[in-house]
Structure formats: C-alpha cells, structure tokens
Amino acid sequence: MDNKKVDDIIPVTVLSGYLGAGKTTILNHVLNNRDGLRVAVIVYDLSEVNIDAELVREGGGLSRTEEKLVEMSNGCICCTLRDDLLQEVEKLAKEGRFDYILIESTGIGEPLPVAQTFTYVDEDQNIDLSKLTRLDCMVTVVDAYHFWQDFNSPESLQQRNQEAGEGDTRHVVHLLTDQVEFCDVLIINKCDMVREEELEKLETALRGLQPRARIIRASHGNVDPKRILNTGLFDFDAASQSAGWIRELQKEHHTPETEEYGISSFVYTRKVPFxxxxxxxxxxxxxKAVVRSKGILWLATRNNTAISFSQAGVSRQLAPAGLWVASLSEEERRAYFGTDYPKSPDWDDKWGDRVTKLVFIGMDLNKEAIIGSLDGALLTDEEMLGSWRELADPLPAFY
Known part of the structure; x- marks a missing residue:
C-alpha cells in the first residue's frame, strides 16, 4: 500500500449540517449531475428507519455495478468513527472502482471528528486512511429558513429528542456553531424561502462565524458539483484555526477586515478579575447584537482556575479551563512543564498569566457600550485590596 500512486488516492467530500438543512437533496442533485464520475456514497443517519438512505436510492439513480451506497444507523458518528465508518471508507477505497467518496454525515454530528478520521493511523484496526484517501472538502449546509429560529433556541438536543445517546447534553445552537465554524464551504440552502435582506443578514453572520469558508447560495439543493467535488480546499490546520473567534484572538493588531461584510468584532482584554x-x-x-463570543475569564472568587466562556445565540456556558500557571508552586510548574515553563504574552510579575480575554462578534456592535458595561463588572480598586473570598458568588460550582 505504500506504493499507491497519488492518482489512486480517492478524494472525499463530507456533507454536514443540522437536521432538515437539505443535505440529502444536495447529495441527490450532485449524483444526478456528476458527469460520469463514479461515486461511492456513505449515508450516516441515526434514525431507526434510514429515511435519508431511502431517498438516495429513489432519487440518486445509483447503479449497483458502478456505485455503492453504504448505510450506517443507530450510532453516534463521534463514537463510531474508529470502527464502522473507518472500515467502510477503507473497504470502498481498496475496491478500486470509485473516483470519489461522498459522505453525508448525521444531522447531529460535528464535522471535526469526521475530518480527524482521515488524518491519523487507527492503531487498533491498523487502518491509515491518509494512504488511501484525501479529504478534499468539508461542506456545511445551513437552512436559511430555520437558521435563526434554531440558533436563538434555548433547547438542547435532548429536549428535541435528537440526542446521540445517553449523556448527550449539547444545545442546538452549539451544534450549529460547531458545524459552521469547521468547514471549507458553507451552502445556504432554501434561499427561495427567504427575502433578500434576510439572506444578506444571514450571510453576514455566517461570515463572522467562519470568515474562511466559501459561501454558496442554493435553492432546492441545486449546487454545481464542481463547487464541492475535487476542490482541493481542505487543510486541517487551516480549518481548525478558521473560526472567527480564533482568527480574532490571533491577530496582533485588530483590523476591521470583516466590516466590509457588515459585521464587526473585537477582543476585550483586562488584567483585573470579574x-x-x-x-x-x-x-x-x-x-442582542452579539452573535458569538468566546474566551477566558478571570473570576476573583475562583482565583486559581481559568474559566472558559462560550456564547452562541441565547446559550451561554461557563466551565473550568484548567489552572492558571501562576497558581502553581514553582515545584508544580517544574513537574508539569520542566525548568522552562511557558509564560504567556499576558504574564506579569504580580498576577502571572491571569487575564480575561473575550472575543465578541456581531452586527451593529456598540463596542464602547459593551466595553463600558463589562468594565463595570470588574473589581473596583477598593475591592482589589479586600478579601476576594468574601465576595458574593452566585455562579454554579464547576467542580
């Protein structure tokens, strides 16, 4: 297998997107307009009755001699990537009968674990997909008609009876955000059901969440296959760092590059605890103007622990993100990091790496008002000198 030629490596496109966004309709359109390309299709659906696969059969015109449809059901794609999906892709690639593999992911799946499957050797099964396949394009399909309803919903997948299994506590909005923030192409589907001004607002928000992706507008899943097949767009490192909030944090100096699309962003940084x-x-x-925010908080009453903050739509989540390096003793630092432990750019002699650093992305942001009101939640000079342990702390315990 080490002698496999580059020409024999099979490209792969993965379609992600929330339930009902139109992934299967797009898949059917691609199959009906593929110009003789021999395509193996994997449909991954969680329902007991695999309706998506049935639709592919009925509308895709699949030939048993030229193409293959693989159905997988009753499992979470995040949990089974190392077995059935991995095995199916390897089997299809080794058959040598296909020019392309097209995967339709489950509507409640996150694209990152799927992409990871193609980038490493699974030692348990001794499968290395990177020698057989090339991940070409990660596509996320967005439902133009329902996006804001879902994005602004406080519901969890469990409340909608859509959870992947016991213990799946994800919220709908965070699933949508994960799908949008990790992709090469964003297809805004069902554009015929939305007014132009609403489409412009949606496209603006999506550009803020994912500045790197190519955006395609579509109605009834009508997408030119050339825009999602053999694109050469996928780059794992670039995709992993392409979310709007990550790009904003990485900038040395803020430049309003996204403002040409009608969206703006800024980083709020303070060396004073909340x-x-x-x-x-x-x-x-x-x-309400803030669509997405994410970062690290310094809380006065949790002085040893960095707190991660993530907001999308109406959902806001706080969770421990590990200990501040400055909270460790010298002995502990050496045990964890060796003699040369890392010092962040925010390090100072008094507070070490403790800092609040939050990215805000939104439309028509009043930056000064947000900064001013947030500053009002910081400790005052008098409180800085007092006992922080005695401050009121109604936030939930994280540990």
Whole structure:
C-alpha cells in the first residue's frame, strides 16, 4: 500500500449540517449531475428507519455495478468513527472502482471528528486512511429558513429528542456553531424561502462565524458539483484555526477586515478579575447584537482556575479551563512543564498569566457600550485590596 500512486488516492467530500438543512437533496442533485464520475456514497443517519438512505436510492439513480451506497444507523458518528465508518471508507477505497467518496454525515454530528478520521493511523484496526484517501472538502449546509429560529433556541438536543445517546447534553445552537465554524464551504440552502435582506443578514453572520469558508447560495439543493467535488480546499490546520473567534484572538493588531461584510468584532482584554455577581447580572442583559463570543475569564472568587466562556445565540456556558500557571508552586510548574515553563504574552510579575480575554462578534456592535458595561463588572480598586473570598458568588460550582 505504500506504493499507491497519488492518482489512486480517492478524494472525499463530507456533507454536514443540522437536521432538515437539505443535505440529502444536495447529495441527490450532485449524483444526478456528476458527469460520469463514479461515486461511492456513505449515508450516516441515526434514525431507526434510514429515511435519508431511502431517498438516495429513489432519487440518486445509483447503479449497483458502478456505485455503492453504504448505510450506517443507530450510532453516534463521534463514537463510531474508529470502527464502522473507518472500515467502510477503507473497504470502498481498496475496491478500486470509485473516483470519489461522498459522505453525508448525521444531522447531529460535528464535522471535526469526521475530518480527524482521515488524518491519523487507527492503531487498533491498523487502518491509515491518509494512504488511501484525501479529504478534499468539508461542506456545511445551513437552512436559511430555520437558521435563526434554531440558533436563538434555548433547547438542547435532548429536549428535541435528537440526542446521540445517553449523556448527550449539547444545545442546538452549539451544534450549529460547531458545524459552521469547521468547514471549507458553507451552502445556504432554501434561499427561495427567504427575502433578500434576510439572506444578506444571514450571510453576514455566517461570515463572522467562519470568515474562511466559501459561501454558496442554493435553492432546492441545486449546487454545481464542481463547487464541492475535487476542490482541493481542505487543510486541517487551516480549518481548525478558521473560526472567527480564533482568527480574532490571533491577530496582533485588530483590523476591521470583516466590516466590509457588515459585521464587526473585537477582543476585550483586562488584567483585573470579574466580580461574579456583577458578571452574572451583566450576562442576564446580554447585548442582542452579539452573535458569538468566546474566551477566558478571570473570576476573583475562583482565583486559581481559568474559566472558559462560550456564547452562541441565547446559550451561554461557563466551565473550568484548567489552572492558571501562576497558581502553581514553582515545584508544580517544574513537574508539569520542566525548568522552562511557558509564560504567556499576558504574564506579569504580580498576577502571572491571569487575564480575561473575550472575543465578541456581531452586527451593529456598540463596542464602547459593551466595553463600558463589562468594565463595570470588574473589581473596583477598593475591592482589589479586600478579601476576594468574601465576595458574593452566585455562579454554579464547576467542580
């Protein structure tokens, strides 16, 4: 297998997107307009009755001699990537009968684990897909008609009876965000059901969430196959760092590159901790213009622990992100990092790496008002000198 020629490596496109976005319709359109390309299709669906696969059969015109449809059901794609999906892709690639593999992922699946499957050797099964296949394009399909309804919904997948299994506590909005933030191409489907001004608003928001992706508008899943097949777009490192909030954090100096699309962003950085009670009150009056925010918080009452913050739509989540390096003793630092432990650019002699650094992305942002109100949730000069342990802390315990 080491002698396999580059020409024999089979390209792969993965279609992701929330339930009902139109992935199967797009897949059917591609299959009906593939110009003789021999395509192996993998449809991954969680329902007991694999309706998606049935639609592919009925509308895709699949030939048993030239093409193959693989159905997988009753499992979470995140949990089974190392077995059935891995095995199916390897089997199809080794058959040598196909020019392309097209995967339709489950509507409640995240694209990152799928992409990872093609980038490493699975030692348990001794399968290395990188020697057989080339991940060409990660596509996320967005439902133009329902996107804002789902994005602004407080519901979890469990509340919609769409969870992948026991213990799946994900919210709909965070699934949508994960799907949008990791892709090469964003297809806005069902454009015929939405007014032009609403489409422009949606496209603006999507560009803020994912500045790197190519955006395609479509109706009834009508997409030129050349725009998602053999594109050469996928780059794992670039895709992993392409979310709007990551790109914003990585900038040395903020430049309003996204403002040409009608969306703006900024990073809020402070070396003063938040008062938990005032921060919670601030979050209760969340600025509606903010579509996405993410980063690290410094809370006065949790002085040893960095707190990760993630917001998308109406959902806001706080969770521990590990200990501040400055909270460790010298002995602990050497045990974890050796003699040369890393010092962040935000390091100072008094507070070490403790810092609040939050990215805000939104439309018509009032940057000054957001910064001013957030500053009001920081400790005052007097509180900085007092006992932080005695401050009111209504936030939930994380551990």
């Amino acid at each position: 008062h938990p009670e005032r921060l919670l009150k601030w979050m209760a009056k969340w600025p």
